[in-house]
Amino acid sequence: MAMTEGDPWFARPTGDLLGFTTGAAAAGVRDGTPTRLDVALIVSDRPCYAGGVFTTNQVIAAPCVVTRRHLERGPLRAIVVNSGNANACTGEQGERDAIAMAKAAADKIGCDLHEIAVASTGVIGVALPIERITSAIASIDLRSDGWDDVARAMMTTDTRPKLSRHDCVLGWAGASGTIHVRGVAKGAGMIHPNMATMLAFVLTDAVVGANLTGLTRSFAAESFNRISIDGDTSTNDTLLLLANGASGLKAEGKDRYGVQDALFRTCDELAQEILADGEGVTRVFKVVVRNAASDEEAMLAARAITTSNLVKTAIHGADPNWGRIIAAAGRSGAKVDQTRAAIRIGDVNVFESGAPCAFDKARMREIFTEPGLRIRIELGVGKGKAEAWGTDLSEEYVRINADYTT
Structure with missing residues (x-):
């Protein structure tokens, strides 16, 4: 559960993230856009413990390959990212170019190239x-307040930058003070559970232990992996978590729960920003699954519903077509006892004990105009539960992707 103002670790975001500088430049990666920001750097003034989660697609872009390798070598100092070009399916040259980006960043800040994470999208x-990109990297003006430029440089079909910040007061384990967490992300299309065309970088100045990969996987499972826009999974998905310890405050004892919560809230907020900015999205909906055989089966059903094109188009048309919902759950691989199953849209029951329910159509129309559309389905076979988020599917989504060269 996220912290609120009444929680002991809660702090309103105020100060700068310690030990990090950021900046962006225009490399002209996209033809005809020479002044658009498209290359960015996030730099720590000291080595960071780091964790990463990457695409589950079997076709993996060169930047993911290089960054995985660098993470295995040890701490990171910086992240370099470009938009407009994914550097995926580009052969051996693609890996050489990803390494060249790392080297340009390393040369700029004075570290080993293996301390650089590389990300690309487009x-x-x-x-x-690559020559334009490496030249742009060298020209970046690093400063403490460059986060908005970084977010804009990462954008492709995004309509707005995606940023999050949360602070956390420590003091249970000894020295007291405030640690800072900042996050930046991009993503609007090809978003599907298990990481999709999404880049997200979460940074903290807390002193956190070396095993950040486990934490990163946990945060991904509970945030980014629960959202879906179009069911497509990209070649470039990257979630990185970096902790440089510049605050000198350790996430130990009870304090570690506060730090972990601040990190998770940052991931969750970025995931919801991505969902709300989905290509052609006019409605976001939440699917709550209960009484499944297991939590795993509950998630199977939730994902099947959020990715069903028939459900998504019904949501777009404000059509309470519960038949599409029960059908999606039934084909998901999760066990369903239709004689005990139930579906509720908003606060209205539409299906119960194997039969449809009469409902107020005027109230249903109101539900579809309200923010935070919620669909609850009970599978009637156990105690498993899960939640996932999805979006509608509109004509605008088709237009955007029909015109976008891939």
Whole structure:
């Protein structure tokens, strides 16, 4: 559960994230956009413990390959990212270009290239204009307040930058003070559970232990992996968590729960920002599954519902077509006892004990105009539960992706 103002660790975000600087530049990665920010750097003034989660797609972009390798070597100092070109399916040259980006960043800040994480997003199958990118990296003006520029440089079909910040008061384990967490992300299409065309970087100045990969996986499972826009999984998905310890405050004892909560809230807020900014999205909906055989089966059903094109188009049309919902759950692989199953849209029961329910159509129309549309389905076989989020599917989504070269 996220912290609120009454919790002992809660702090309103105020100060700067200690020990990190950021900046962006225009490399002209996209033809015809020479002044658009498209290359960015996030730099720590000291080595960071780091964790990462990457695409589950079997076709993996060169930046993910290189960054995984660098994470295995040890701490990181910086993240370099470009938009407009995914550097995916670009052969051996693609990996050389990803390494060249790392080297340019390393040369700029004075560290080993293995201390650099690399990320890219954009069109697949086109070689990077690597000379322009490395030149832009060298020109970046690093400063403490460059987060908005970084977020804008990461954007592709996004309509707005995605940023999150949370602070946390420590003091249970000894020295007291405030640690800071900042997050930046991009994503609007090809968003599907298990990481999708999504880049997200979460940074903290807390002193956190070396095993951040486990934490990163846990945060991904509870935030980014629970959202879906179009059911497509990208070649470039990357979630990175970096902790540089510049605050000198340790996440120990009870304090570690506060730090972990601040980190999770940052991930969750970024995930919801991505969902709300989905390509052509007019409605976001939450699916709550209860009484499944297990939590795993509950998630199977939740994901099947959020990714069903028939459900998504019904949501877009404000059509309470519960038949599509029960059908999606039934094909998900989760056990369903239709004689005990139930479906509620908003606060209205539409299906119960194997039969439809009469409902007030005027109230249902109101529900579809209210923010935070919620669908609850009970499978009637156990105590498993899960939640996931999805979006509608609109004509605008088709237009955007029909015109976007991939």
